[in-house]
Amino acid sequence: MMLSRRHILAAAGGGLAAPLVSRDAAAQATRxxxxxxYPDGNFQTRNVKAFVDDIQAAAGGRLTVQLHTGASLLPMPQIKRGxxxxxxxMGEILLAAYSNEDVFFDADSIPQLVTNYAEAKKLADLQRPYVxxxxxxxxxxxxxxxPWPPAGLYAQQPITTLEGLRGLRFRTFSxxxxRFAAIVGAQPTLxxxxxLAQAFATGxxxxxxxxxxxxxDTAAWDYxxxxxxxxxxxTKNAVMVSRRAMEALPGNLQQEIRSLAAKAEQRGYEMSAETWRNTEATLGQRGMQVIPPTEEFLAGLRRVSAQMTEEWVGRAGEDGKKLIEAYRA
Structure with missing residues (x-):
């Protein structure tokens, strides 16, 4: 079939235009x-959302980030691998949940090693290069x-000594x-x-x-x-990014994302402290008894802390010893 000159030019024009459109679309479509x-209302998730919003604003259309909360895309154990x-x-994990992969992921899980935000920041800064x-x-x-706010004990009745945990089915997540459950004679259950709510409700x-x-987050007053x-x-949450994905971005945008990450970390500490104050009050307002620990319980915790610190250093080796010594200096 004979083609007119107009058809040939149109076809040629279409062929030339397509790659230009494609390249332009690709430049705009990094997703x-x-x-x-964690659920939408959690302070860690709210901080992540603010971080994502900051990234997209800085990217000016070059990058969009779709956030999947509440384990809706991947459950916790699969996020790092994802x-x-x-x-x-990008993904957010509880770092300690992955300490089977590397002992340095759970230095902050040793009982009473970290008890306030200044200590949490000191340990995190020392831990960061290893992570x-x-x-x-x-x-x-x-x-x-x-970091998460300081952790406490949830139970059905007041527990005044570590021995009170013996034999109880004890929820673990790292x-x-x-290991703590095993030391105190509880029955560890991942x-x-x-x-959580269903696990308590069903015993x-x-x-x-x-x-x-x-x-x-889990309406603990119900269980x-x-x-x-x-x-x-x-313990700490860590937000991580694929290096390949990061390095595919323009250099100035990579630098901006890292700057925004530092801002998110600072904001996260402030949100964590505010959450600590508010959520402990909420537990009491919703009908839970909020009972300070006895000195006997705390003394027992210190003994377990000494044992678990020694065990942790034994697993972590020379680097672990250096970390703990630097933290205690």
Missing amino acids: WQMATP VQTGQVQ EQRLARQGMSLLYMV PATN VQQAE VVQAQITSAATGV ARVFTPLGFSM
Whole structure:
């Protein structure tokens, strides 16, 4: 079939125009997915949302980030692997939940090693290079870390000594909480946050140690009667990014994201402290007994802390010894 000159030019024009449109679209269409296991109202999630909004504002249309909250895309145990394999470009995890992979992920889980925000920041800053090195080996970069409020004990009745935990089905969420349960003679039971209410309601667990923030998120007053603020530990969430995804962005945008991550970390500490004050009050307002720990309980915790610190250094080796010595200096 003969084609007219007009048809040939039109076809040629279409062929030339397509790559230009495609390149332009690609430049505008960088899209990331981010997964977090925590619900929308949680302060960690609210901080992540602000971080994502800041990134998109700084990107000026070059990058969009779709945030999936409440384990709706990936459950906690799969998020780190999701970032590592490129299934998602960013993710938020409880660092201690992954300490089976590396002992440095749960230094903050040792009971009473960290009891306030100044101590939490000191340990986090010392821990950061070790965490960064380990994530870098897996193709990821650490963006920021934010501690949870100090953890306390949830139970159905007041528990005044560590011996009161013996035999109870005790909710764990990390190797450190599992080890603590074993030391005090409780029955360790792994339960993710999203399953807490059902686990207590069905008797799968009878006690747990976690923050007041998690208690409010899971409506703890529906399944536990007593909260004892122990200052047990202040574990951290870590927000990480795929290095490949990050390095594909323009250099100035990469720098801006890291600057915004530092801002998110500072904001996260402030939100955590505010959440600590508000959520402990909320537990009491919703009918839970908030009972200070006895000196006997705290003395028992200090003994467990000394044992678990020694065990942690034994697993972590020379670097672990350096970290603890620097922290205590």
